Amino acid sequence: MFYPMMINLDNKNVTIIGGGKVAFRKANKFLEFNCNVKVVSTSFIKEFYSIDVKLINDEYRSDYLKKSFLVIAATSSKKVNEDISNYCSENNIMCNIADDINLSDFIVPSSIKRGDLVISVSTMGKSPSLASKIRKELEINYGIEYEEYVSILGDIRNLVLQRCTDKDEKKRILNELVNLNLEELKKRRLDYENNSWN
Numbered sequence: 772m773f774y775p776m777m778i779n780l781d782n783k784n785v786t787i788i789g790g791g792k793v794a795f796r797k798a799n800k801f802l803e804f805n806c807n808v809k810v811v812s813t814s815f816i817k818e819f820y821s822i823d824v825k826l827i828n829d830e831y832r833s834d835y836l837k838k839s840f841l842v843i844a845a846t847s848s849k850k851v852n853e854d855i856s857n858y859c860s861e862n863n864i865m866c867n868i869a870d871d872i873n874l875s876d877f878i879v880p881s882s883i884k885r886g887d888l889v890i891s892v893s894t895m896g897k898s899p900s901l902a903s904k905i906r907k908e909l910e911i912n913y914g915i916e917y918e919e920y921v922s923i924l925g926d927i928r929n930l931v932l933q934r935c936t937d938k939d940e941k942k943r944i945l946n947e948l949v950n951l952n953l954e955e956l957k958k959r960r961l962d963y964e965n966n967s968w969n
């Protein structure tokens with residue numbers, strides 16, 4: 772079973788083997804999470820040349836996986852993908868094998884990111900198409916305005932945690948904040964910055 776968790780990828784090395792559309796989709800997604808992405812492949816689709824990743828035009832060799840925090844095998848060769856999986860398990864590197872969930876230590880859910888709001892959907896590999904369809908529905912329901920909304924919630928939460936000493940009161944305020952709209956939330960932040968509680 773795959774356990775959902777959030778991994779800190781700040782400045783971590785992610786290595787992707789393969790340069791097709793699957794590798795590109797994964798590379799592009801990782802870039803949203805502030806890590807160093809290296810892609811090794813015998814060919815690259817043109818989209819790779821306009822994103823901020825290190826491209827190495829070569830066949831897979833295990834040397835390329837050294838010092839990787841995460842590895843994605845997305846070549847069109849089942850054999851190469853299996854070799855990558857074997858190297859990773861022998862060397863305790865977490866890997867995702869794009870054509871074999873059973874060889875994967877982690878799988879990539881479909882997700883949307885609105886600043887610090889991240890919503891992920893997985894079907895445990897039963898239907899990536901359904902995960903993608905639900906992601907598209909979420910994109911409509913949770914628009915870019917959520918970026919600011921969550922950021923303000925974070926500001927207010929810090930103020931409440933600093934200034935409110937009663938545990939139940941703290942919980943009540945934090946739970947109720949999410950029912951306010953953006954404008955009400957901005958006003959509340961101002962109120963709390965000026966130290967008035969209600």
Ligand SMILES: C[C@@]1(CC(=O)O)C2=NC(=C\c3[nH]c(c(CCC(=O)O)c3CC(=O)O)Cc3[nH]c(c(CC(=O)O)c3CCC(=O)O)/C=C3\N/C(=C\2)[C@@H](CCC(=O)O)[C@]3(C)CC(=O)O)/[C@H]1CCC(=O)O
Pocket residue numbers: 796797800867868869870871872875877878879880881882892893894895896897898899900902903906
């Ligand atoms: C979510 C998403 C994230 C991403 O890749 O970034 C993702 N697949 C996406 C799309 C997609 N993938 C496929 C189709 C064609 C329709 C179909 O086959 O169903 C479509 C639809 C499309 O293209 O629109 C084919 C496919 N996928 C896998 C296999 C191999 C296998 O089943 O073993 C094959 C057959 C390959 C073949 O036959 O050659 C395996 C995996 N795909 C996963 C993730 C993991 C499980 C996620 C989950 O929990 O459900 C897992 C297990 C491993 C992994 O990749 O991490 C991304 C949607 C992004 C978005 O749009 O939001």
Ligand SMILES: NC(=O)c1ccc[n+]([C@@H]2O[C@H](COP(=O)([O-])OP(=O)(O)OC[C@H]3O[C@@H](n4cnc5c(N)ncnc54)[C@H](O)[C@@H]3O)[C@@H](O)[C@H]2O)c1
Pocket residue numbers: 788789790791792793794811812813814815816829830831845846847848851868869870899
């Ligand atoms: N997980 C998913 O979401 C998903 C979705 C569709 C397909 N797949 C699987 O992912 C894999 C890749 O799919 P794609 O559509 O991107 O394929 P693709 O054929 O477009 O790309 C494959 C890439 O692998 C590279 N490659 C092949 N052999 C290599 C080697 N020895 N060393 C380095 N690079 C090598 C090729 O140059 C090419 O860039 C396939 O196995 C496919 O079945 C996974």
